[in-house]
Structure formats: structure tokens, C-alpha cells
Amino acid sequence: MWSGRILGAFILTLLSGPALAGSFGDTYWGGIDSQNVSNKDVIGSSSVFNISYVDVWRTNGGNQLHVVIHTGYAGKPGTSAALGTDYGSLFFTSVANYSPIPPSSGGQYNNDVYQKNDWTYAVSGLPGSVALYKIDAVKSDLSCSSSCGTQEYIYNGTNTHVAKSYTTMDGGKIIMSNSKGDYDSGSGGANNDIFRQGQAVQYQKGQNEAAAYTAGMSVSASNGTITYLINDQHTLGDTFAMSWAMTCANDVFQRVVSVPGPVVGAGLPGLLAVITALWAWRMRRRRETVSISAA
Numbered sequence: 001m002w003s004g005r006i007l008g009a010f011i012l013t014l015l016s017g018p019a020l021a022g023s024f025g026d027t028y029w030g031g032i033d034s035q036n037v038s039n040k041d042v043i044g045s046s047s048v049f050n051i052s053y054v055d056v057w058r059t060n061g062g063n064q065l066h067v068v069i070h071t072g073y074a075g076k077p078g079t080s081a082a083l084g085t086d087y088g089s090l091f092f093t094s095v096a097n098y099s100p101i102p103p104s105s106g107g108q109y110n111n112d113v114y115q116k117n118d119w120t121y122a123v124s125g126l127p128g129s130v131a132l133y134k135i136d137a138v139k140s141d142l143s144c145s146s147s148c149g150t151q152e153y154i155y156n157g158t159n160t161h162v163a164k165s166y167t168t169m170d171g172g173k174i175i176m177s178n179s180k181g182d183y184d185s186g187s188g189g190a191n192n193d194i195f196r197q198g199q200a201v202q203y204q205k206g207q208n209e210a211a212a213y214t215a216g217m218s219v220s221a222s223n224g225t226i227t228y229l230i231n232d233q234h235t236l237g238d239t240f241a242m243s244w245a246m247t248c249a250n251d252v253f254q255r256v257v258s259v260p261g262p263v264v265g266a267g268l269p270g271l272l273a274v275i276t277a278l279w280a281w282r283m284r285r286r287r288e289t290v291s292i293s294a295a
Contacts, residue, residue, distance in 0.1 A: 020260040021057040021066075026050075028254040029108035031101065032162070032185070032197035041108070042251045043196055047072050048081050049250035052224075058238070058259050065236060067228040069253065073246050075221025083193070083248070084180040087126060087219075088201040090228055091119040091243040095256055098241035109254075113162050113198030114176060119243065121236065122203035123215050123228055131211035132230050135203060136168040162198040171206030177249035199249035 029041050042050045055068040067090065076082040097120060100112040116138035123132050164183045166174040176183060178201075179193035186194050205211075216229040226244075230236070238261070243254040 021055045021068075022258060022260040023053050023055050024255060024257045025053045026251065026253050027107065028100075028112075028252055029110050030196050030199055030249065030252045030254070031109070031111045031113045033110070043194060044083070044248075044250045045081070048076055049073055049246065049248075051244070051251045051253045054242075054244075054253055054257070056257050056259055058234075062234045062238075063231065065228075065230040065232055065259070067230070067242070069226040069228075069244055070224055071226065071251075072224055073251075074219050074224050074226050077246075082246075085246050085248045085250075087217075087226065088245045088247050088249075089125075089203045090123040091200060091203070092121040092236050093119050093241050094237070095239055095241060098256060100254070112254075114166075114174070114200040116166055119174070119200060119203075121212070123217070123230060124203045124205055125217065127217045127219050130215045130217040130228070132213040132215045132232055133172070133203060133205050133209060134212045135174070136170040136172060136206075138166045138174070139169050168206070170209050172209055173204040173206075174200050175202040175204060175247075177201045177245065177247065179248050193248075195248035195250055196252065197249075199245055199252050200243065201245050201247045201249055 026041065033040065033043065050072055052070040054070065055066075057066050058064060059066065073082070073087075077086045097117075099115075099118075100109045101115070103110050103112075120135050121132060122135055123130050125131060162176060164176055164178070168174070177195060177197055177199040179185070179189070179191055179195050182189040182191040182193060183197065184190070185197050186192065213233065213235070214231045218227045219225070220227070238259040239256065241254070241256045243252065245252040
């Protein structure tokens with residue numbers, strides 16, 4: 001009897017207790033650094049734009065994904081410190097679809113810029129009004145030399161074929177890094193502002209596009225955190241690539257992450273596997289007890 005109660009209490013603890021969080025550092029730089037600093041991750045003030053690390057975990061049987069971005073940028077939009085920039089969207093794609101441009105040296109992906117269809121989902125919006133959207137295939141033509149109608153290309157040094165924005169088949173728009181609407185960094189731009197070009201920073205949903213799943217976003221300036229709660233019903237899985245940046249992309253978090261397990265990391269199937277194993281253990285103990293009593 002007592003073993004059954006202990007098992008039940010343990011299962012209840014698994015279901016109601018806090019989930020394990022995985023922490024992942026910022027190892028990505030990204031290409032087109034018009035400041036021409038070969039060993040720099042953050043452009044501008046580190047106390048404002050630096051992204052330190054990101055925590056991820058799942059709750060509700062694996063159906064809710066939590067993403068917490070630790071950054072000095074939390075709470076800065078709307079203040080002079082943000083220099084006219086704002087929060088970006090949170091992008092996702094599968095590991096199989098994630099193929100950043102390899103670095104020229106080291107592991108910082110210092111040549112990487114956005115390539116069409118890099119990202120397949122995005123949490124779009126600002127605190128208090130966000131949702132998870134599925135990003136349709138990009139339809140913009142990258143073969144034109146200087147412009148494709150409204151798809152104007154950025155040219156600055158090493159940059160090749162990175163548009164200001166990319167329109168998707170359902171009317172959505174993937175917006176590249178900019179400073180107050182200026183997409184050319186440094187002396188080539190209207191504002192002469194220096195930032196990292198060619199990074200996907202915002203997804204703007206199509207006019208009639210419905211959200212794939214609900215989500216929430218909250219900001220704590222005192223804790224230096226930007227928190228997303230995504231009710232994706234485990235659609236994104238437990239291992240995926242993700243990207244987040246402020247709209248100027250002065251620092252970019254981008255990498256493959258894995259929700260820790262085995263219970264949370266495997267979502268509901270993993271939890272059921274653990275419960276099944278514990279139940280089997282209990283039944284085996286009961287049979288052993290019956291055998292001893294019969295003897």
C-alpha cells in the first residue's frame with residue numbers, strides 16, 4: 001500500500017513540480033559587421049545590447065515552451081539608451097533546416113547572414129500582444145542586381161544579396177536589421193549608425209494570416225529578462241534552432257538548443273515513459289510480495 005502511495009506522490013511531483021531549465025550561452029556573432037572589428041560580438045554598449053544567455057524549458061506535459069532571454073536590453077526600448085531600436089521577433093526552425101553560412105575562422109559564424117527560408121516559425125509582436133506564426137516560403141527573387149520592386153538590397157563591403165525585407169507567399173514579411181529604418185550601416189547609411197546588417201530581426205504577419213498558436217511575452221528590466229511562453233503543443237519539438245535580436249542586431253543570439261530531459265526534454269512521451277517504468281517497478285514489487293506470502 002505504502003509503495004503505491006509513494007509512487008503516486010512521486011508522479012504528482014513530476015507533474016506539478018518545477019521543470020528543468022537548460023541554459024545556453026551566446027556563441028553567435030553573425031556577418032556584415034560594418035565596424036570592421038573581427039573579434040567583437042556586441043556592437044555598441046555592452047551594458048545595453050549584450051545578450052548573455054538563454055534559458056529554455058517545457059511545462060504542461062511538454063505542450064508549453066518557455067524561453068527566457070537574459071540581456072541588458074530588457075526595458076530599454078523607448079529610452080535614449082535603445083537609440084531608436086526595439087524588440088525583435090523570436091525565430092525558430094528545425095535542426096535539419098538550420099544551415100548558417102560557415103565562419104571564415106573560429107566558431108562565431110562571422111560570415112552568416114539571413115538566407116531565404118532560414119526560419120519557419122516566429123513569435124511576432126510586442127509585450128502584451130504576441131503569437132506564434134508559421135512563416136510561409138519566401139517569394140522574393142534574389143537574382144536581381146540592385147532591387148526587386150520594394151525588395152531593395154543592401155550593399156556594403158562583403159554583403160551579397162541581402163534584402164531589406166523578404167515577402168512570404170502568404171503576405172508576411174521578414175524584416176532585416178536596421179537602425180530607425182536605415183538598413184545600411186555606417187557611412188553608407190542615411191543615419192551613419194553602426195550595427196550588424198543582414199540579420200532577420202522581425203516577422204510581420206500577412207494581412208489575413210492567422211496565428212498558429214498563442215503566446216505571451218513579458219519584460220523585466222530589473223531582472224534583465226525577456227520571457228516568452230509559447231503554447232506550441234510541442235510542435236517545435238525539444239531540439240531546434242532559434243534566433244533573437246533587437247532590431248539593430250547589435251548582438252544576436254542564434255544556435256541550436258535542447259530542452260533538458262528526460263521527463264521535460266522528451267515532452268509528454270518522456271513523462272509517460274517514466275511513469276510506465278515506475279508502474280512496472282511497483283507491479284514487480286507486488287508480485288514479489290505475493291510470492292513471499294504464498295511461500
